[in-house]
Amino acid sequence: MMNPVIWLTVAIVAGFSLVATAAVTRKRGANSRPVCEETAGFIAAGWRPLVDCPRNCDACLRCLRVDRCVVHRLLELGLTPGTELRVVQDAGGPMLLSVRGSRVALGRDLAEKLWVEINVPESTREGLPLA
Amino acid sequence: MFTADMISIDRATVSVALAGNPNAGKSTLFNALTGSRQQVGNWPGKTVEKKTGELSHDGRRLMITDLPGAYSLSAYTQEEIIARDFLLTERPDVVVAVLDAANLERNLYLAVQLLEFETPAVIALNMMDVARRQGLDIDLHELSRALRAPVIPTVARNEEGLREVASAAIGAMSEPTRPFSLDYGPEIEAEIAALLVEIEHSPSVAGHYPARWLAVRLLEEDRDIISRLARLFGGMALVERAEESRARLFATLNEDVDLMIADRRYTWIHQLASRVLRSGREDQVSLSDRIDYFTTDRRLGIPIFMIIMWVVFKITTDVSAPWVDWIDGVLSGPISRWALAALGALGLEQSWVASLLVDGVIAGVGGVLAFVPVLLSLYFALAVMEDSGYMARGAFVMDRLMNRIGLHGRSFLPLMVGFGCSVPAIYATRTMTSRRDQILTGLLVPFMSCGARLPVYVLFAAIFFPGQATLIIMGLYLLGIVVAILVGLALQRTLLPATAAPGMVMELPPYRLPNARSIRNQMWLRTRAFLQHAASLILLSSMVIWLLMAIPTGRQGEFAATPIEDSVFARVSAAVVPILSPLGFGTWESGGALISGLVAKEVVVSTLSQTFGTEMEAAGIAGGSFLADLREIITSFMAAVVDTLRALPGIIGINLTGEDNVAAPGLASAIHSSFHASSGGHAAAAGLAFMVFVLLYTPCMATIAAEKHELGTRWTLLSLFGQLTIAWLVTYVVFQIGVWWGG
Numbered sequence: 083m084m085n086p087v088i089w090l091t092v093a094i095v096a097g098f099s100l101v102a103t104a105a106v107t108r109k110r111g112a113n114s115r116p117v118c119e120e121t122a123g124f125i126a127a128g129w130r131p132l133v134d135c136p137r138n139c140d141a142c143l144r145c146l147r148v149d150r151c152v153v154h155r156l157l158e159l160g161l162t163p164g165t166e167l168r169v170v171q172d173a174g175g176p177m178l179l180s181v182r183g184s185r186v187a188l189g190r191d192l193a194e195k196l197w198v199e200i201n202v203p204e205s206t207r208e209g210l211p212l213a
Numbered sequence: 214m215f216t217a218d219m220i221s222i223d224r225a226t227v228s229v230a231l232a233g234n235p236n237a238g239k240s241t242l243f244n245a246l247t248g249s250r251q252q253v254g255n256w257p258g259k260t261v262e263k264k265t266g267e268l269s270h271d272g273r274r275l276m277i278t279d280l281p282g283a284y285s286l287s288a289y290t291q292e293e294i295i296a297r298d299f300l301l302t303e304r305p306d307v308v309v310a311v312l313d314a315a316n317l318e319r320n321l322y323l324a325v326q327l328l329e330f331e332t333p334a335v336i337a338l339n340m341m342d343v344a345r346r347q348g349l350d351i352d353l354h355e356l357s358r359a360l361r362a363p364v365i366p367t368v369a370r371n372e373e374g375l376r377e378v379a380s381a382a383i384g385a386m387s388e389p390t391r392p393f394s395l396d397y398g399p400e401i402e403a404e405i406a407a408l409l410v411e412i413e414h415s416p417s418v419a420g421h422y423p424a425r426w427l428a429v430r431l432l433e434e435d436r437d438i439i440s441r442l443a444r445l446f447g448g449m450a451l452v453e454r455a456e457e458s459r460a461r462l463f464a465t466l467n468e469d470v471d472l473m474i475a476d477r478r479y480t481w482i483h484q485l486a487s488r489v490l491r492s493g494r495e496d497q498v499s500l501s502d503r504i505d506y507f508t509t510d511r512r513l514g515i516p517i518f519m520i521i522m523w524v525v526f527k528i529t530t531d532v533s534a535p536w537v538d539w540i541d542g543v544l545s546g547p548i549s550r551w552a553l554a555a556l557g558a559l560g561l562e563q564s565w566v567a568s569l570l571v572d573g574v575i576a577g578v579g580g581v582l583a584f585v586p587v588l589l590s591l592y593f594a595l596a597v598m599e600d601s602g603y604m605a606r607g608a609f610v611m612d613r614l615m616n617r618i619g620l621h622g623r624s625f626l627p628l629m630v631g632f633g634c635s636v637p638a639i640y641a642t643r644t645m646t647s648r649r650d651q652i653l654t655g656l657l658v659p660f661m662s663c664g665a666r667l668p669v670y671v672l673f674a675a676i677f678f679p680g681q682a683t684l685i686i687m688g689l690y691l692l693g694i695v696v697a698i699l700v701g702l703a704l705q706r707t708l709l710p711a712t713a714a715p716g717m718v719m720e721l722p723p724y725r726l727p728n729a730r731s732i733r734n735q736m737w738l739r740t741r742a743f744l745q746h747a748a749s750l751i752l753l754s755s756m757v758i759w760l761l762m763a764i765p766t767g768r769q770g771e772f773a774a775t776p777i778e779d780s781v782f783a784r785v786s787a788a789v790v791p792i793l794s795p796l797g798f799g800t801w802e803s804g805g806a807l808i809s810g811l812v813a814k815e816v817v818v819s820t821l822s823q824t825f826g827t828e829m830e831a832a833g834i835a836g837g838s839f840l841a842d843l844r845e846i847i848t849s850f851m852a853a854v855v856d857t858l859r860a861l862p863g864i865i866g867i868n869l870t871g872e873d874n875v876a877a878p879g880l881a882s883a884i885h886s887s888f889h890a891s892s893g894g895h896a897a898a899a900g901l902a903f904m905v906f907v908l909l910y911t912p913c914m915a916t917i918a919a920e921k922h923e924l925g926t927r928w929t930l931l932s933l934f935g936q937l938t939i940a941w942l943v944t945y946v947v948f949q950i951g952v953w954w955g956g
Contacts, residue, residue: 151289152718153472154287154471155284155289156718157285157472158284158285158287158322158323159284159718159720160479163476164476171505171506171509171510173511174511175613176609176622178505182316182318182319184319185501185502186718186719186721187605187718187719187720187721188716189612189716189717189718192717
């Protein structure tokens, strides 16, 4: 029979963990994309938000709908309109892109605001199976 | 004129600035050039590291400043501002731009801006080995011609090309500058020309900034430049002109000017790259990509990260432990004996001077030196992770989880480091991009139970929960994490709301083998910085406590020879007893130990042994000769080496070390009975409560010093009192539940 104090410790830790998990995994409101004129135009032109691109997808960046201060960070790393990029990894959180020869990680909230034109249909790349 | 006239060719000292992208090998180049002749500090008023060093070459002295890595010279991040300010105010003789040959286009974006500064420049085209492996063939002549600067191929990690860079730097200083300019297109160039005329008419402005560079910056609406110009005579007029130019351009081009400028830069760069790069298998799936396939995978990424973190953790605790013991043994053994012998020669053996020296100074110094092996191994592990490129993957993988609790992936590293020691963890928060993130992470670091608290857990778990010690200790670590999460959430909603900080934008450098020299450098320089900073504080506090223990309160007992319960220390500790009573350990012994824990958590156990009147380890009075002592130092050194080697397989789970012995039985029973009494018979609950209090309460002086250094006084005070309060509340709850449950 284990010392009741052990149970106590376990109970406290479990209790705290439950509270913490509950706080942390609160369901967020459905993420509605702002459907404005501009984005409607994008969709009509065949563009998609970057988050819609699966792994190994080749795309061309068309528009960065982000704040000024962020846009410079993106430009510095080579993400300018007209740049070719490839999705290396999409882990559900940030996305990993191949841009101008280097690898750039983008937070998901940013990836939602980058509009791209998917140019090459998904193909099997050497060594990496399809998503 | 902005640039000084280059008349004198044989100036003996040449000031060189090293600039480049992060991960372009700039630091490797810097280390290779300067070797050990370098200094690490801070840029004044900032938390960014500043490295300077020197090199002798061709009869000249090159003073090299390693500017922070940046992707451009706009003014959006601290690193960029620092780099830019240095170039503008210090006006180095030469700028060496370090470019990654395998990533030429992106690297040229910064290079082009550096060249617009009109400072004599040299291009170090680094990582040529990687480029060659990728089949890239670069036309150096054409590149040099287009950039109007010498281009030197280098492989910094193999020290190839270094001499040529140094020579080129010296040479560039004496050659007339051939101004570099990039064609931004007719409309923008027209506006630039108009602004240039204006600038020439304002001598005070023209004297501070390169003209064309300034014109471009004004068109880009660079806020930093605009605010500086406002302070110069004629500056505001210029700013207004630029405003008009921008408006005209927006009307004509139908696009923001700064975006156009960036776009034109990249177009120019792209055209140059297509002329200069030949037969590259660009954007192939590299080995790095294959590894990343696993390390950034949705399901595998985090477990892999956890395993690696565990290895780091083990390295800092198990591998450094034998050395901590060795230092401790040497100091309390031979060194103390030699000190006493020296004092004996002066006849001061029995006096309080001896006690001050041995129990105060040497113990204090030991307290500081004991940190050194821990820090060295920690910095080693961190340097390997960073140099290899894995650190960025860690941040990538943890980002989503960390976002949920209001932090970023980058916060995870300092928190992990905090499990070893809080001090380097606080310093590691420098890598945070925003101040708010840095503060929030820094405040949570102390909740990651540091290595120094472990002896307390081991002792108390062995006394009160024999047989379930590991479970209890793991529970404590978990409790620390949980409290940290809750505190983080609370802070997020109150004092530190999430700024509208944009999400993560981060480059993941390719994996590579860590460079031994840079690791060695980082280990040593950072440890030295810590020692300089914290040593005085710990030393001082140790001596204060010694003093308190030495001063007698009663009529009996003399200075430095009183039994501890009659000292001022006991009186002071007694003052906190009422606060501790509800927690189950309201005795002056416990209070005293906790107070001493403010100096360093390791001290808690030794103070407990002092206050409960039992000697933990005799300091080996029967000292032999000097030679015998030397032999002892060396044999214990060898033993430490053996223990370290034994600990290494332990990292992957193979345990070769013997089990640690339980504490001296005398101490154990003394503590047990004391806690039994103070808690009204609920010794185990009180023991657990004590451990929880040690886990959560105010961290040691060194950590406080680091917090003050990195986070500022206000937040440090919040941390101090906040942790005390949280510790008290949680411990109270734990104790009361323990009493109720235990029956």
